[in-house]
Amino acid sequence: GAVVSQHPSRVICKSGTSVKIECRSLDFQATTMFWYRQFPKQSLMLMATSNEGSKATYEQGVEKDKFLINHASLTLSTLTVTSAHPEDSSFYICSARGDYSSPLHFGNGTRLTVT
């Protein structure tokens, strides 16, 4: 089945630094990937839609200059949390799909802790 790989699985960084998270589709090409964020005991909230070769589309309330998304190839999208602060500590999850009839598949998430 379709596999989405996310890296790193955990990261701890200091306040003010930037962190890059990678999302790869391992056995299929993904023109569209989605980035979600999940706070403790809450459901997943969509942050942005990543489109290969074009600018990402951000959900209302998500700062595009803080959460930089790059989707440079059909198998890789990256999310960079810039100037991270403790309130950015969360579980970040990406998802992708292959063709039209395929369901979305999710990565295993990245636990970000900003100290």
Add this chain to the structure above:
Amino acid sequence: DAKTTQPTSMDCAEGRAANLPCNHSTISGNEYVYWYRQIHSQGPQYIIHGLKNNETNEMASLIITEDRKSSTLILPHATLRDTAVYYCIVRPMNSGGSNYKLTFGKGTLLTVNP
């Protein structure tokens, strides 16, 4: 996308069938019903989806009522590893690009007890 309603939590004994209900009374004719689950500290896992016919795969069965206003996910022989939050989501078919996104509700926490 149509809204779904699920119980907050359910319990099931190991080895028994787990039946998870979902109401989607405002579902449109072109919307699929999807089920995902999320085990603690992992990304969501796709389980099954359907439009109007009942579906079965190696993980579960999906029973959709004739009026499509509700559905039930059935795990035939629940194990401890099936303890997770189960999400029922509806989304339009044939929606590509950014319209393919899934909107997650609160889901049902299924606890399988030994």
